[in-house]
Amino acid sequence: MEHQIQSVTRANYPEIMEVWEASVRATHHFLTEEWIVEHRPLILNQYLDMVDLNCVKDADGRLVAFLGTAEGNVEMLFVHPDSFGKGVGKALMQHAIKSLGATKVDVNEDNPKACGFYKSIGFEVTSRSDLDGQGNPYPILHMTLKPQ
DSSP: OOOOEEEOOGGGHHHHHHHHHHHHHHHOTTSOHHHHHHHHHHHHHTGGGGSEEEEEEOTTSOEEEEEEEETTEEEEEEEOGGGTTTTHHHHHHHHHHHTTOOOEEEEETTOHHHHHHHHHTTEEEEEEESSOTTSOSOOEEEEEEOOO
């Protein structure tokens, strides 16, 4: 199935937040409830406006995945758990690479499925940070797209 990539407007933000939270809860088991609650308003009121957003919607028009990029970096990619394994994340990443020039992504080391996903589409770990971008003890793997 071909997934149609669509741009996102602020009107989509409530759906984006639903996808973000469902995805985080399904994949980021190392995060605390406090962290999730603390980050909801930051994502909604700051981070979404800092990236170019694209999404995929299902046949019913429901937003099921989104991608945020900035300056050649994939800053966020979240897929609703109901859409895991359906090629939605891969379609968004191919769009990011081919149409948006994305060559880098940071991923939580404690999210092995995400690490494996990015490796499967051609990214490799180029460095590691012990702390995330906010200074929390969540190690980050910095990945770069391998030259073709």
